Amino acid sequence: MAEALGPAQMRTYFALTEAVSLLQYAVRQQLQAEGDLSYVQFEVLATLADADRPLTMTELADGVVYSRSGLTHQAGLLEKAGLITRTASPHDQRATVVDITRAGRRRVEKVLPGHIEVVRDLLYGALSDSDVQTLGDLMSRVRDHMRDRPPRSAASRKQHNPLQ
């Protein structure tokens, strides 16, 4: 059933893994050093800034693949830092509505240039425009395919599946 990967598949998997690992490490360093933010915290702030309207915790969790308690914890930290607010939703009293503050937006703006610089230098430093296009096409297809998968083939066998 499970057959070995071919040499090209191995090579691609390893290259992808190592490159992304290096990129993630650099990005995390930058966010921490310049904005005192973990990657997840940055994702939450960026999601809110991008949405340009308050989001519920559930909406946020959808974008940030995460356990709910984990998101609650991160939201608590961000709120304590004054970067977001949490208020009860008027429409559904169960829901919590999360909004980004001006300080939150400033923090994103403070961190974004460095973030972009890291990505441009590391990820795109060795790629032409058409390479970027090609890579985007490939990874978009991969991403769409993964989204469509029954959550996790291997994990669900063991009914050990926290999400979904």
Place this chain on the structure above:
Amino acid sequence: MAEALGPAQMRTYFALTEAVSLLQYAVRQQLQAEGDLSYVQFEVLATLADADRPLTMTELADGVVYSRSGLTHQAGLLEKAGLITRTASPHDQRATVVDITRAGRRRVEKVLPGHIEVVRDLLYGALSDSDVQTLGDLMSRVRDHMRDRPPRSAASRKQHNPLQ
């Protein structure tokens, strides 16, 4: 200095990020569920199995980008689980030589098929052979470029750099 990324660059970055995030999540689930291993522990075991000779802690750390104390901690866990051994090197009394045990090899063998299955299904399920080749070429170039970089442009500015 830091200019915005173009639309194609944004799209590619997000696609890459999300796809890899989904893949990592699935891989971690699988390794944990089927082998009770974290990803880093799997990397250590796989590195040792692949090297086919004992490695020093330093050699291991080179392959697994990691703080030394973190590697010591993981090695302690793997040793306690009977998957590796640590002994003083005869050549250099400072060095610790790490070897994989038969149980360690069995554990890798136990986990590998499921690991491969996840990668094949998720990463390669939507790619043709030539796509795999193309992706491998691109990511190999990206990886090589990243390896050659002064450790982390952003981080080193803040002299906050744990590696190198």
Place this chain on the structure above:
DNA sequence: TATTGTTATACTCTATAACTATA
């Protein structure tokens, strides 16, 4: 003096389970 590795420690992230409250 520089290097190898460990220890002690502390902090962050993430998850589970139990819980409250609303729908």
Place this chain on the structure above:
DNA sequence: TATAGTTATAGAGTATAACAATA
């Protein structure tokens, strides 16, 4: 009964700094 979210708690991963031993 199901859903939204929080709390309490615990465990895993990672890092820093101080340290011992060897080169």
